[in-house]
Structure formats: structure tokens, C-alpha cells
Amino acid sequence: MTGSPTALVIGSGFGGLAAALRLKTKGYEVTIVERQPDLGGRARVFRRNGFVYDAGPTVVTAPFLLDELFKLFNRNPEDYLKIVPVEPWYRFRFNDGETFDYGGTVEGTLDEIERLSPEDRDGYLNLVQESRRIFEKGFSELAHIPFHRWGTMLRQVPALLKLRSYRSVYQMVSAHLKDERLRQAFSIQPLLVGGNPFTTTSIYSLIHYLERKWGVHFAMGGTGAIVAGLEKLLREEGVQIKTNATVTKIVTQQRRVTGVELGNSGEVLPADLVVCNADPPFVYEHLLDFPQRKRWSNWRLRQLRYSxxxxxxxxxxxxxxxxxxxxxxxxxxxxxxxxxxxxxxxxxxxxxxxxxxxxxxxxxxxxxxxxxxxxxxxxxxxxxxxxxxxxxxxxxxxxxxxxxxxxxxxxxxxxxxxxxxxxxxxxxxxxxTRHGTGFSIQPLFTQSANFRFHNKSEEVDGLYFVGAGTHPGAGMPGVLSSAKVLDQLIPSVSNNTTPHRALKKTSSSRTKSETQTHAAVLAYHGKSFHWAGRLLPQSQFNDASLLYAFCRHVDDLADEASDPREAKIRLDQLRQDLWSEKPKQPLNQAFRQLMADQQLEQCWVEDLIEGVLSDLGEVCLQTQEELICYAYRVAGTVGLMMAQVLGCRDTHALAFATDLGIAMQLTNIARDVHEDAQRGRLYIPQQWLGENPVSAVQLVEGNQEARQVAETAVERLLDLAELYYRSGYQGMRYLPMRVRLGILTARALYRAIGDEIYPEPRIIWERRARVSMSRKCRLTITSLFKFLFDTQTWPVGKPQQHEPQLHQHLNCVRVS
Structure with a gap:
């Protein structure tokens, strides 16, 4: 025994076989449990006196999905099976006796169309192009993406509307072709995955381009030869296979999978996770050992429309x-x-x-x-x-x-x-299968993607689904892709690490008292952040509070020192403890753990401390370049670290996160001109203040000419902040959906401080600009609407390009 976590795969259709191989590469000890005497599920083989019958799927498209499974183990697929192209792909015989050979080259298809309906030649070319666009979105981008979170679905809404996915396949085809025979031939693909062409969403017309891109193939020896090749690979890699074994119960404890029970022997097989290549409606109704299901109740299962x-x-x-x-x-x-x-x-x-x-x-x-x-x-x-x-x-x-x-x-x-x-x-x-369906539930729009059975169960932890009933759907490419989805849901594990522990990436060593202390610091010093932070999931809020508490502590070490020399000594002591093998200070200990858990770069922390060091003594910035570089150090770095803490791992996001931090710091500077001047600090660049130098002393003493110039500069400062706020907004698309509303709200609240100042800059001498409670409520609601309906915050289309001029003076920035 190796001590590796165990994974059980129920069922040995193509989805189950692919899932078993992918789990094996992740370090699991894998066992396949199959109730039939042979593997394959719908793809099993019947033999009768020399006749070999493939029981189910016979059309092989996207053969690269099979090749991938062998290449996971550095094997040559040709050593296990032989797949050859078939032409024509299909021959249609219509009721009038006419035939139509479809497949091969586009020119060959056009010749066949010309023979039946010359006026549909151009229409077919347009159909191919529309199918290509749908394929690029529906298959290339989404077939291997999990849809168990609403956010993933919401992000696709603009593209789906643009592609007019609310149409049926038949409606889409009819928009391009006039001949009814050709309409039938080119709309029949949904039947390959259990759908009615007149009700199946046109997103499934991607099948047409999928065939056009890779062709239609056949495995010599039949589809069963593919099963045999995969079985050979499974056995070579040490995957255990139990046939003639029917699972009658998925055993759970406190809504977590612990194993399965076999009906023919009563044996219980323990497991850290279970992957079902069985029909999800049957699993939820008959195999789970508790009746109170959150989403897939028996009533809900009855409401579904089955193939x-x-x-x-x-x-x-x-x-x-x-x-x-x-x-x-x-x-x-x-x-x-x-x-x-x-x-x-x-x-x-x-x-x-x-x-x-x-x-x-x-x-x-x-x-x-x-x-x-x-x-x-x-x-x-x-x-x-x-x-x-x-x-x-x-x-x-x-x-x-x-x-x-x-x-x-x-x-x-x-x-x-x-x-x-x-x-x-x-x-x-x-x-x-429930009701004896051939393909589980129908591929309607309301039963696709997030609306379909999720690859990760909502009912119990550690239960996953592959196969026809789950995303992305039926058909050989669909079920193989469903196993590919698991790569993003189930982590790779090392020995003695359970998948449930591996899935969580939090600084759990903090005590409840420490967490409450960090939140209290945020509530007292950062009221806008605290308000918005309550819209974050608790774990992200705790980590964000710790990050804020650490940054505040660094700032306080400088501000509360009696002189610059003492402040520098304090910050040097902080550095020494923070970067030691075992920090002594509890806050440093917690922050070091956060850095490890969330992959925070040491250089970001160093830049932050350097920014605080530059605050020691009198400050008088000369240029806009100095201003932006300072804002990066004390706040852009915080934006970088916050992005990581919130689970954003796309490197494209870092520049935008930097800009949101800079924008907020520029707002701080505009708000605190008077307060900073009292400390001998003037962050407004002298180049903005005219020919005559303006000093912090003049502002504190009430020199009207100096204050008027400063007020004009504050307007310019807020205009500059707006450029960075806009850039930060463009980067919202990269944030995980669960945290996006919180950050949209934080941006809105901080930006509103500038809105309070801009119409009347003179208020900076009288009071600290604040956002009222009623306005916070309104801004939160506005942020919610942007979160739901503003497509700029959704990750659709190409990655957002960052404006390079915003960072043209930041040689100090390290964002990759």
C-alpha cells in the first residue's frame, strides 16, 4: 500500500475510463467498479458466432481527446488502437428516394448540395462559419470548464446572446438553408446527443463544425477496440478493476463521501472521493443514503425533461x-x-x-x-x-x-x-438510466451548462460526475470532456494528503481571537474596506483583514515613532523578524503563513516597506512620476497582494490590481492634504503648483494663494485617480465571481470620496471627506447591478489589454 488517497469510479463508460486515467495521473489509487462482466457501459461489445456488434457509440469525432489519455502516460496511442477516417461521414436517404453524401472536403459537400439545391450553396458556407463561431465558444472554450458556480454561467451570457443561443438548432439551420431535405440533414446532430432539433439550443450546432474540423473516424475492431485499448492502459498503470459489482449505496458521513457499498456482497469500499459515470438522476434518487437533498430532490428530478x-x-x-x-x-x-x-x-x-x-x-x-x-x-x-x-x-x-x-x-x-x-x-x-433514456436528460438550454447536473455534486463533498448527464453533455467528445473537467475540480495529491485537505488553501492556523483582532483593525481604520469586505466569503474576508492589519502595522511603526531614526529602527526590526526562519511576533507569523498560502511575493512586501520609509521626515514630491511611484509602493503593492489573497491567479490581472491600489492612494492623498501638511508631508507634485514653490507650512498656516493652487491640483489629482480607477474596473473580469461584488463595492466607496471633494475642493481644509451610510447603501446596490449586468466585468472575449502609459514611470513595479 502506498498510502495515497483513494478514488472510486462507478461505471466504465468512456467518461469513467477517462476519469480513472486522469485521477491516476494525479496520484490517486483508483478502482473502477462496473456492474457488467465487461467494461464499456454503453460502449460494450456483443459477440455472436463471429459477428461483432458495437453496442452503443459508433461515431468517433475529436480523436485527439483519446490521444490525450495515452499521452498523459507518455504512451503512443497507435500502440493501443488504430483509428481511421471514414468517408462519406454519413449518407442520407430521403423519403423521396434521393440520397446525399455528407463529409470529406467542403468542396465535395458543396458539389452534393449543388446537385440537390444549387441555391443553398452559399447558405451552407454561411452555416459552416456560424457553426465555427459557436464551436469556438461552446467547445474550445467551455467544454472542459466546470459550471458548478453561477458566476461561470453569468460570464457566458453576453457571448451566448451574441450567438443567439436561444434559437433551436433547426431554426439556426433554416436561417441558412432553404431545401427541407438539407435542413433535415444539417439539423439532425442533436439526436446524436439525445436532443430534439426543434427544441435543442443552437449551441449544439457546434457538432457540425466539430465534424468538419476533425472528420468522422472509426476504430478498427469497432468501438470496443477503444475500450480494450483503454483497459490495457489502465491495467498497465495499476488501476484496479472490479466487474460484476453493482454499487447500491454511496456511503456518506456528514455530507462527505466515505465510500460505496456493493449490493451483491455487502462489501463496503472506502474512498476519499467517488466519480460517478452513472446516470445522475438514478444516482441521486437511489444511491445517496439520505433523502434531504438541497438541489436534486425527487420532485426536481421529476421536473426534468428526459431524452x-x-x-x-x-x-x-x-x-x-x-x-x-x-x-x-x-x-x-x-x-x-x-x-x-x-x-x-x-x-x-x-x-x-x-x-x-x-x-x-x-x-x-x-x-x-x-x-x-x-x-x-x-x-x-x-x-x-x-x-x-x-x-x-x-x-x-x-x-x-x-x-x-x-x-x-x-x-x-x-x-x-x-x-x-x-x-x-x-x-x-x-x-x-432513469426512464430508460438513451442519453440521460435532453440538451435544452435550460438543461445545459450550469443548469445541467454539475460535475461536482452540490449534495455531498467528494462526489463528482462524468458522462452523458453532466456537463458538457452526451456523445463521445462530450463524455471525454466531462472527465477533462475534473482536472480543474480535483487537485493532484501527494502521499498521505486527502483531497479534501488539498482543496483548501487557507491560513487555518490563526486563532479565532487573532482573526477577530485583524477584523477589528479593519473596522476601525478602514471603514469603507470593512463595509465592502462583508460582501466577501468569510475565508477571504479573514485573509483580507490580516493583510490590512499587517499593512496598517507597518504604517503605524513609522507614524507613531518619535523621530525618523526611531521609525527606521522599528521597520528594520520588523524586516528582521518577518524574514527570519521563525518569526517571533504573532502578526508576522500569521502574515508569513498568509504569504506562503496565497503566493505573495517578498518583493511586494519590500516595496511596501520602502514606500513607508520614504514617508519618514518631511516629504515634498516634485513630479507626477514620483507621485505615481510612491502610490505604487504604499498601495499598488497592496492591490497586488489583495488580488492573490482573493484567489486571482491570472497574471494579466496584476497590472489592473496595481492600478486600483494606486487610484485609492491618490484619493487618500486628495482627502488628506491638510492632515499630511500638518506632518510636514506634501504629496501633490510641485510641478502642478505653478512657478512659485508651495510648502506644507503655507497650507497649514492658511495661505490663501497656496491653498487655491493646491485645490486646483487636487482636482487634477482626482482626474488622474479616475484613469487608474477605470483601469482597475477593467480588471474586475479576472477576479473570482465570489469576491467580485466586494471589490466592486470597495472601488465605488473609495471613488465616492473623490466625488465628495471634486465639486468643492475647499472642504479638505475643513473636514475629512466621508461617504454617508445612505450613500454606501446606494453604492452597494449600484455595484450589485454592475456585477450582474455590466459585461465589462465579465471575462468574455479576449483578455483585457492594460494601458501601458499608466506604468510608464514605474521601473519599480514587479508584477510577474
């Missing part, structure tokens, strides 16, 4: 059909009406549209010599229909054979052999 069922007939033929393509789709006389029967009315219609798979078109070894292997799939209502498949199944099988014989396989009834079929009952009883 269609599947009737699949597997058969061989004692002759070959060389004219039949690898993938063929036959369209019946009705399209929208048939789909309505299936999805809405739950009625088994007499007419049908079929998908026919002939793997022997590419790999003849999947059937005896001179024979062909087939499976034909018919979308049918799921088991909410109440259809008695024991009775209806044989009759429906005969109807399917007759339809194939009429359209594609003449003489089929004379040569069919080794045939059998599965119905929605198989999916419900063997694959344990």
Missing part, C-alpha cells in the same frame, strides 16, 4: 451489401411531427427514421467472410410512454426489418442472421 429512448436491432447478414455506406441515415415521411411523437406525445409511430451502422464497410473482420455486420437504431419514446416492450418489441423489430428491406437492404428477410434487439427496458434495467 428519447432507443430501439436497437443488432443483426448479421449471410451476404454483403457493398453499396451501403458505413453510416447511413434514412429519413421517413415526417420529420418534425415524428420528433414530436417521440419527445412530447410519447407515442410510438408507425413511420420511422433510422440510423444504420455497417462497420464491415471499413473493417470486414467484424463479420465472418462473405457476411456483413449491422446495427440499426430507431429513436423511440422513453419509458415514460408506458409502452410494454415485451409485447411491442418483436413487432417493432419486424417493422424495422421491413423498412430496411424497402429502402436499403433488399432481400434482408432472407439473409438476416444472429439478430437480437434492445429497447428502453435495457437502458433502464441494465444501464440504470
Amino acid at each position: 428519447m429512448g432507443l430501439f436497437v436491432l443488432y443483426f448479421g447478414t449471410t451476404r454483403q451489401y457493398p453499396g451501403v455506406a458505413h453510416h447511413t441515415i434514412t429519413m421517413g415521411p415526417r420529420y418534425k411531427e415524428l420528433l414530436s411523437d417521440i419527445f412530447h406525445k410519447k407515442h410510438l409511430a408507425e413511420d420511422m427514421s433510422l440510423y444504420l451502422h455497417r462497420p464491415t464497410a471499413t473493417d470486414p473482420t467484424m463479420a465472418p467472410a462473405g457476411c456483413d455486420t449491422f446495427y440499426v437504431l430507431s429513436p423511440v419514446p422513453n419509458n415514460l410512454s408506458g409502452i410494454n416492450w415485451e409485447e411491442v418489441g418483436p413487432r417493432y423489430r419486424d417493422a424495422v426489418v421491413r423498412e430496411l428491406e424497402r429502402t436499403l437492404l433488399p432481400g434482408l428477410s432472407e439473409c438476416i442472421t444472429e439478430d437480437f434487439f434492445v429497447t428502453p427496458n435495457y437502458f433502464e434495467q441494465e444501464l440504470l
Whole structure:
């Protein structure tokens, strides 16, 4: 035993196999538990007297997702499986007898379109381009991103609206193509992931460009050969595999996963985390050992809209059909009406549209010599229909054979052999999908991304989901990407480190008394920050309070000293203790731990202390460059450290965080001109004060000419601050959603101090400008609306470019 944390994967579909491999690379001891005697889930294999039948997925797109799994272990995918392109990708046979070969080059597709509907040639090119734009957002950017937080969804709203994702796939296709046959051919993709083209959000039209980008492929030996290749890799890497083992309960303690219980033996397998490649509705209703679920109650599960069922007939033929393509789709006389029967009315219609798979078109070894292997799939209502498949199944099988014989396989009834079929009952009883669905829940807009089952369970800690029912959805690229999402949710671990501990990155060694002391310092000295800080999560508020308390302590060491010499001695002693192996002062101990936990750079702290040292004695800045450099040292550094404390790890954010700190310091300077002058400090640059020098003494003594010049300079100071406030606002997009409202509010409150001064700068001689309680409330509400609706604060589009001139004089800045 290595002592590494343990991970259990329930189910061995492609999502489960990929998740097991990814967890193994993270240092977990992984066990796969599969209730069937073989691996694969929907992708298992049936064999009958030399005929090899892939049970489920047959269309391989985005093969790079498979390659990635082997490359995680520095293996060559070609040593484990052979994937070859298929052309045409699909052959459509329409009800009028016309055919359409789709796939290969764009030019080849255009030639086929020209043959059927010349006026749709340009429309197809436009369709490809729109599908590309949706693909770039929906797949390239979002397929591997977790959506368990509302903020992630909100950030996508502008892009989704721009892409008009509220349209259905059929509506989008119809906007470009006029021929109804082509509309059917290019809108049918949602059926590959369990959706109705007339209700599925057009975001799923990305499938079209996904096929166009990587093509359609087939694994020699069938899809089962992919499962076999992954199983070989799993065993080589030491992943344990338990087959014929049905999980009947996910064991929890205080809403944390502790293991699973096997029904056939009663054995309990302990685990630090569990990944379910099972149908989420079934898991929540039957496997969790408590009834009070926060989000996925039984009532909520009943309200979901479930995908269609599947009737699949597997058969061989004692002759070959060389004219039949690898993938063929036959369209019946009705399209929208048939789909309505299936999805809405739950009625088994007499007419049908079929998908026919002939793997022997590419790999003849999947059937005896001179024979062909087939499976034909018919979308049918799921088991909410109440259809008695024991009775209806044989009759429906005969109807399917007759339809194939009429359209594609003449003489089929004379040569069919080794045939059998599965119905929605198989999916419900063997694959344990709710209502016998083929693809879990439908890919509606209201059941996608954040609205879909989350990859990280909301109900219990340590429970995760992959597969068709969770984000990003069904289909081989979807379920493989769902395992990729786990890379961002589950941390890598070392021996003797549980994943739950690894997930938390806080300075937990602080006592409650210390935390309260830090918060009290913030409440007394930084009322605006304290107000806004209450909008932060508690852990971030505690860390931010500690950061503020430390910075305040540094400032007080200088301000409370009797003379500059004593202040310098105090700051040197602080440095010596802070950077020692084991600091003696409790505040320094806590801050050093915060630095380690939140990756704060030592140079930022040193710049802060250097800024405070520059305050010792009389201060009289000469230029704007000196002003900005000073503001960076005493406040821009705090912005850098605060960004880290709040969980922002994007290096693009650092320049914007610096600017927000500088803006706030410039506001401080404008507010405190009189108070600073009483201490012999004048931060307004002399170059702004005209030809005659202005001294702090003149301002304190009430020299009207000096004060008027200073008031004009304060306006200029606040104008300069506004440039930095705007830049700081542009950087809000980089903050985690959970802290963004707090920082938006802090910015608004501090900026409002300048708003109090700007119309009447003379108030700086009379009182300290403050923001009233009523205005704080109004500004907080305004910040909330900006948080929700201002797309400038959402991370959409390209990363925001920082204005370089704002830092042109800051040679001292170290932000990377």
C-alpha cells in the first residue's frame, strides 16, 4: 500500500475510463467498479458466432481527446488502437428516394448540395462559419470548464446572446438553408446527443463544425477496440478493476463521501472521493443514503425533461451489401411531427427514421467472410410512454426489418442472421438510466451548462460526475470532456494528503481571537474596506483583514515613532523578524503563513516597506512620476497582494490590481492634504503648483494663494485617480465571481470620496471627506447591478489589454 488517497469510479463508460486515467495521473489509487462482466457501459461489445456488434457509440469525432489519455502516460496511442477516417461521414436517404453524401472536403459537400439545391450553396458556407463561431465558444472554450458556480454561467451570457443561443438548432439551420431535405440533414446532430432539433439550443450546432474540423473516424475492431485499448492502459498503470459489482449505496458521513457499498456482497469500499459515470438522476434518487437533498430532490428530478429512448436491432447478414455506406441515415415521411411523437406525445409511430451502422464497410473482420455486420437504431419514446416492450418489441423489430428491406437492404428477410434487439427496458434495467433514456436528460438550454447536473455534486463533498448527464453533455467528445473537467475540480495529491485537505488553501492556523483582532483593525481604520469586505466569503474576508492589519502595522511603526531614526529602527526590526526562519511576533507569523498560502511575493512586501520609509521626515514630491511611484509602493503593492489573497491567479490581472491600489492612494492623498501638511508631508507634485514653490507650512498656516493652487491640483489629482480607477474596473473580469461584488463595492466607496471633494475642493481644509451610510447603501446596490449586468466585468472575449502609459514611470513595479 502506498498510502495515497483513494478514488472510486462507478461505471466504465468512456467518461469513467477517462476519469480513472486522469485521477491516476494525479496520484490517486483508483478502482473502477462496473456492474457488467465487461467494461464499456454503453460502449460494450456483443459477440455472436463471429459477428461483432458495437453496442452503443459508433461515431468517433475529436480523436485527439483519446490521444490525450495515452499521452498523459507518455504512451503512443497507435500502440493501443488504430483509428481511421471514414468517408462519406454519413449518407442520407430521403423519403423521396434521393440520397446525399455528407463529409470529406467542403468542396465535395458543396458539389452534393449543388446537385440537390444549387441555391443553398452559399447558405451552407454561411452555416459552416456560424457553426465555427459557436464551436469556438461552446467547445474550445467551455467544454472542459466546470459550471458548478453561477458566476461561470453569468460570464457566458453576453457571448451566448451574441450567438443567439436561444434559437433551436433547426431554426439556426433554416436561417441558412432553404431545401427541407438539407435542413433535415444539417439539423439532425442533436439526436446524436439525445436532443430534439426543434427544441435543442443552437449551441449544439457546434457538432457540425466539430465534424468538419476533425472528420468522422472509426476504430478498427469497432468501438470496443477503444475500450480494450483503454483497459490495457489502465491495467498497465495499476488501476484496479472490479466487474460484476453493482454499487447500491454511496456511503456518506456528514455530507462527505466515505465510500460505496456493493449490493451483491455487502462489501463496503472506502474512498476519499467517488466519480460517478452513472446516470445522475438514478444516482441521486437511489444511491445517496439520505433523502434531504438541497438541489436534486425527487420532485426536481421529476421536473426534468428526459431524452428519447432507443430501439436497437443488432443483426448479421449471410451476404454483403457493398453499396451501403458505413453510416447511413434514412429519413421517413415526417420529420418534425415524428420528433414530436417521440419527445412530447410519447407515442410510438408507425413511420420511422433510422440510423444504420455497417462497420464491415471499413473493417470486414467484424463479420465472418462473405457476411456483413449491422446495427440499426430507431429513436423511440422513453419509458415514460408506458409502452410494454415485451409485447411491442418483436413487432417493432419486424417493422424495422421491413423498412430496411424497402429502402436499403433488399432481400434482408432472407439473409438476416444472429439478430437480437434492445429497447428502453435495457437502458433502464441494465444501464440504470432513469426512464430508460438513451442519453440521460435532453440538451435544452435550460438543461445545459450550469443548469445541467454539475460535475461536482452540490449534495455531498467528494462526489463528482462524468458522462452523458453532466456537463458538457452526451456523445463521445462530450463524455471525454466531462472527465477533462475534473482536472480543474480535483487537485493532484501527494502521499498521505486527502483531497479534501488539498482543496483548501487557507491560513487555518490563526486563532479565532487573532482573526477577530485583524477584523477589528479593519473596522476601525478602514471603514469603507470593512463595509465592502462583508460582501466577501468569510475565508477571504479573514485573509483580507490580516493583510490590512499587517499593512496598517507597518504604517503605524513609522507614524507613531518619535523621530525618523526611531521609525527606521522599528521597520528594520520588523524586516528582521518577518524574514527570519521563525518569526517571533504573532502578526508576522500569521502574515508569513498568509504569504506562503496565497503566493505573495517578498518583493511586494519590500516595496511596501520602502514606500513607508520614504514617508519618514518631511516629504515634498516634485513630479507626477514620483507621485505615481510612491502610490505604487504604499498601495499598488497592496492591490497586488489583495488580488492573490482573493484567489486571482491570472497574471494579466496584476497590472489592473496595481492600478486600483494606486487610484485609492491618490484619493487618500486628495482627502488628506491638510492632515499630511500638518506632518510636514506634501504629496501633490510641485510641478502642478505653478512657478512659485508651495510648502506644507503655507497650507497649514492658511495661505490663501497656496491653498487655491493646491485645490486646483487636487482636482487634477482626482482626474488622474479616475484613469487608474477605470483601469482597475477593467480588471474586475479576472477576479473570482465570489469576491467580485466586494471589490466592486470597495472601488465605488473609495471613488465616492473623490466625488465628495471634486465639486468643492475647499472642504479638505475643513473636514475629512466621508461617504454617508445612505450613500454606501446606494453604492452597494449600484455595484450589485454592475456585477450582474455590466459585461465589462465579465471575462468574455479576449483578455483585457492594460494601458501601458499608466506604468510608464514605474521601473519599480514587479508584477510577474
